[in-house]
Amino acid sequence: MVKQSEFKRIIEKSKDYTFLMPASLFLLLFLVYPIFFNLNLSFRDVNVGNLIQGERELVGLSNYVTVLKDPLFVKALANSIVFTVGTIIFSTCIGFMLALYFNKPFPGNKWMRSILLIAWMTPIIIIGTVFRWMLSGENGIINEILMNIGILSQPNYWLTDTNTALFSVIITNIWISIPFSMVIILSGLQALPGNIYEAAKIDGANRFQQFFYITLPLxxxxxxxxxxxxxxxxxxxxxxxxxMTAGGPADATQVIPFLAYQLSFGMYRFGEGAALSNISFIIIGLFALVYLYFIRREEVM
Structure with a gap:
């Protein structure tokens, strides 16, 4: 009887875990398996010639060495860093200002926030196409505005000029990222305790002092x-x-994800493309470790 009751208890307890099976299978099939498949692919010589045949020679770290020695990788990495840093700095600053503005109650607050979220909800293909038209040389509205106010004397081909192409794409991505930054920061501002600000006002702190000594630290x-x-x-x-640019002109907007795509599906060097994807994964993982370090330091403090 004891064994039977113990068996029933195990069965009842296992029923709870069956609800996790669909999610677990989904993660194994679409997350874990692709990661290990891509990792295995990066250690083999895979190209359009031997892909169908299945003869994939094991080459070790050769694909990684080839990718790291490629001058285009250095350019793509530099562009990725500039693209990421430029987007985060400006989208965070502008998003912070908008969050401070919408943190105050006023008529139309909610529907104005909803309008700003359209930029974040709109598909990238639509946003990229619209900005590509706006930044075009002859018919672009950006050139029309800048020429009417006297900044430009003739049209500038923003996306085909190596000096302005990356800048133009960064501006577009900033426009996309601002609503997301605003929503995250606004949620943090609304969670701050109001009694701290009331005490600061009693002590004579002005708005700038409240922002730099209370809001930012919290x-x-x-x-x-x-x-x-x-x-x-x-x-x-x-x-x-x-x-917007397909990595051009002259690789001026070449970034690591697009270079990995070109290696795999443009040049059919699947092993090197997989290696570059894993390098990108490692770089993001290092950022995650830095994030965890700062989070733990904040908890200790």
Whole structure:
């Protein structure tokens, strides 16, 4: 009887875990398996010739060495860093200002926030196409505005000029990222205790002192989360580059995700493309470790 009751208890307890099976299978099939498959692919010589035949020679770290020695990798890494840092700095600053503005109650607050979220909800292919038209040389509205106010004397080909192409794509991605930054920061601002500000006002602190000595220190955990998410989302941007410039002109907007795509599906060097994808994964993982370090230091303090 004891054994039978113990068996029933195990069966009843195991029923709870069956609800996790669909999610677990999904993660194994679409997350864990692709990671290990890509890792295995990066250690083999896989090209269009032997892909179908299945003869994939094991070459060790040769693909990684080839990718790291490629001058285009250095350019793509530099562009990725500039693209990521530029987007995060400006989108966070502008998003912070908007969050401070919308943190105050006023008529139309909610529907104005909803309108700003359209930029974040709109598909990237639409945003990229619209900005590509706006930044075009002859018919672009940006050139029309700048020429009417006297900044430009003739049209500038923003996306085909090596000096302005990356800058133009960064501006587009900033416009996309601002609503996300605003929402994250606004949620953090609304969670701050109001009695601290009331005490600061009694002590004579003005708005700037309240911002720099109260708001910013209390917002550190939220800003760290936003920074980490921003690095992950921005560093892996592929679709916007593909739609607006396709890595050009002259690799001026070449970034690591797009270079990995070109290696795999443009040059059919699947092993090197997989190696570059894993390098990108490692770089993002290092950012995650830095994030965890700062989070733990905040908890200790």
């Amino acid at each position: 917002m550190k955990p939220t800003l760290l989360v936003l920074l980490m998410l921003g690095v992950i989302f921005t560093f892996k941007v592929f679709d916007l580059i593909y739609i």
